[in-house]
Amino acid sequence: MTAFVLPSSVTVVDHPLVRHKMGLLRDVRTPTALFRLLARELSLLLTYEATRNLALETVEIDTPLEPMQAERLSGKKLCFVSILRAGNGILDGMLDLVPSARVGHVGLFRDPQTLRPVEYYLKLPDDLVNRDCIVVDPMLATGHSAVAAIDSVKKAGAKNVVFVCLLAAPEGVECLTQAHPDVKVVTCAVDRGLDDHGYIRPGLGDAGDRLFGTK
Numbered sequence: 001m002t003a004f005v006l007p008s009s010v011t012v013v014d015h016p017l018v019r020h021k022m023g024l025l026r027d028v029r030t031p032t033a034l035f036r037l038l039a040r041e042l043s044l045l046l047t048y049e050a051t052r053n054l055a056l057e058t059v060e061i062d063t064p065l066e067p068m069q070a071e072r073l074s075g076k077k078l079c080f081v082s083i084l085r086a087g088n089g090i091l092d093g094m095l096d097l098v099p100s101a102r103v104g105h106v107g108l109f110r111d112p113q114t115l116r117p118v119e120y121y122l123k124l125p126d127d128l129v130n131r132d133c134i135v136v137d138p139m140l141a142t143g144h145s146a147v148a149a150i151d152s153v154k155k156a157g158a159k160n161v162v163f164v165c166l167l168a169a170p171e172g173v174e175c176l177t178q179a180h181p182d183v184k185v186v187t188c189a190v191d192r193g194l195d196d197h198g199y200i201r202p203g204l205g206d207a208g209d210r211l212f213g214t215k
């Protein structure tokens, strides 16, 4: 077996705060309310990294003491696209940081037999051509859900796409970077690999069920 080499398009945010919170998130004893809070906090830290290259413009302002050239984000607006349903667990924190972002939703569930995504909903802003797009889902397992969601946002016109997740498997990273080599990935960790049911190991279990308390 050849060793997995992390592609340069993938950023693992390995800040101590992220590592600490990921340990708590993974712990089977962590209850739903805390899991949700941790996912939200981690999404803030991931958004910080995912928006690193946002364009700035210079504006004249007056401080209480003197005029100065300040910076602010240039007019180009962002679009966050949540892969339902677990993506919503990290969307809210991202909107706290960028409240003006537009939001799209791609409803996908993974068929447990084939591990292939089944689309049941799609609603995207109609001006994606003009927006940088950040697609969010806590888990990148086989990678097929992320690939399908990014296929949809590109078909709708998005040109500049970043994928943000809490946890990735090497198999998912490979699948996504092959299908969409232009898409940057920002994650908190890349784990050992997938088990026979397509779960990330050691992982954190089923993100949707843990976020919403459905199991």
Ligand SMILES: O=P(O)(O)OC[C@H]1O[C@H](OP(=O)(O)OP(=O)(O)O)[C@H](O)[C@@H]1O
Binding pocket: 083, 084, 085, 086, 087, 108, 109, 110, 111, 115, 117, 137, 138, 139, 140, 141, 142, 143, 144, 145, 146, 172, 198, 206, 207, 208, 209
């Ligand atoms: O990389 P993949 O192998 O495609 O798997 C990852 C997908 O599986 C989970 O969703 P799930 O199908 O459990 O739906 P849910 O969000 O409704 O729980 C997860 O949130 C991803 O969307």
Ligand SMILES: O=c1cc[nH]c(=O)[nH]1
Binding pocket: 139, 141, 198, 199, 200, 201, 203, 204, 205, 206, 207, 208
């Ligand atoms: O480990 C995994 C894999 C897919 N989806 C999850 O929620 N967890």
Ligand SMILES: [Mg+2]
Binding pocket: 086, 206, 207, 208, 209
């Ligand atoms: Mg799920």
